[in-house]
Amino acid sequence: MTQIKICGIRTSHDADVVNQTQPDFAGFVFAAGKHQIELAQAKRLRAEIDAQIPTVGVFVDAQLAEMVMAVDSGAINFVQLHGHESEGLVKQLQDHRIPVINMVGKQVRPTIAEYVMVDAGKGSGQQLNWSAIRPTNQSLVLAGGLNPTNLEQAIQTVHPDMIDLSSGVETDGEKDMVKLREVVTLAHKRS
Numbered sequence: 001m002t003q004i005k006i007c008g009i010r011t012s013h014d015a016d017v018v019n020q021t022q023p024d025f026a027g028f029v030f031a032a033g034k035h036q037i038e039l040a041q042a043k044r045l046r047a048e049i050d051a052q053i054p055t056v057g058v059f060v061d062a063q064l065a066e067m068v069m070a071v072d073s074g075a076i077n078f079v080q081l082h083g084h085e086s087e088g089l090v091k092q093l094q095d096h097r098i099p100v101i102n103m104v105g106k107q108v109r110p111t112i113a114e115y116v117m118v119d120a121g122k123g124s125g126q127q128l129n130w131s132a133i134r135p136t137n138q139s140l141v142l143a144g145g146l147n148p149t150n151l152e153q154a155i156q157t158v159h160p161d162m163i164d165l166s167s168g169v170e171t172d173g174e175k176d177m178v179k180l181r182e183v184v185t186l187a188h189k190r191s
């Protein structure tokens with residue numbers, strides 16, 4: 001089984017699709033871009049999403065205080081760093097007992113974060129060269145251009161602990177129930 005995070009939850013429709021398909025994590029993007037939402041909206045959506053599903057806040061080069069406030073508000077359980085953040089900032093978040101997903105670029109490098117993530121872009125649907133990703137003992141999250149068509153090959157090539165999808169499971173900018181069902185089933189399938 002591979003854990004699966006669905007990112008870029010923006011609307012009640014998206015929250016409903018999450019509840020009906022049961023991924024392992026749901027993500028809210030606080031950074032600029034087409035998936036960005038405000039903290040108030042994240043809090044409303046958190047209340048709509050199944051309480052058993054942890055939520056992740058995606059930040060790009062944000063201040064520590066903003067991220068701690070988002071966790072303290074109850075909107076998110078994890079912080080995902082998706083910019084050029086330092087290991088010092090990862091440590092500061094962990095000192096606040098906040099688990100961290102650290103997006104380190106297109107190639108794996110060591111981090112003290114709970115998860116190391118590789119991605120080709122920022123929710124743009126760009127795909128990585130999977131066969132170039134080095135194996136790691138860290139908990140690895142694979143993101144970038146994953147969709148129902150390429151997911152199985154991505155998992156078989158990279159063997160990530162978690163996969164992270166956003167634009168590849170959307171239709172007209174909203175999460176698509178059929179696509180989500182397909183990717184959650186694929187991820188949770190025993191290999």
Ligand SMILES: O=C(O)c1ccccc1N[C@@H]1O[C@H](COP(=O)(O)O)[C@@H](O)[C@H]1O
Pocket residue numbers: 006007008027029031032033034035036058059060082119121122123124125126143144145146164165166167168
């Ligand atoms: O989705 C965004 O708008 C975004 C903005 C800034 C930083 C990260 C962002 N998204 C992250 O990128 C992955 C992969 O997205 P995709 O599947 O390639 O569309 C997404 O899951 C978020 O973690």
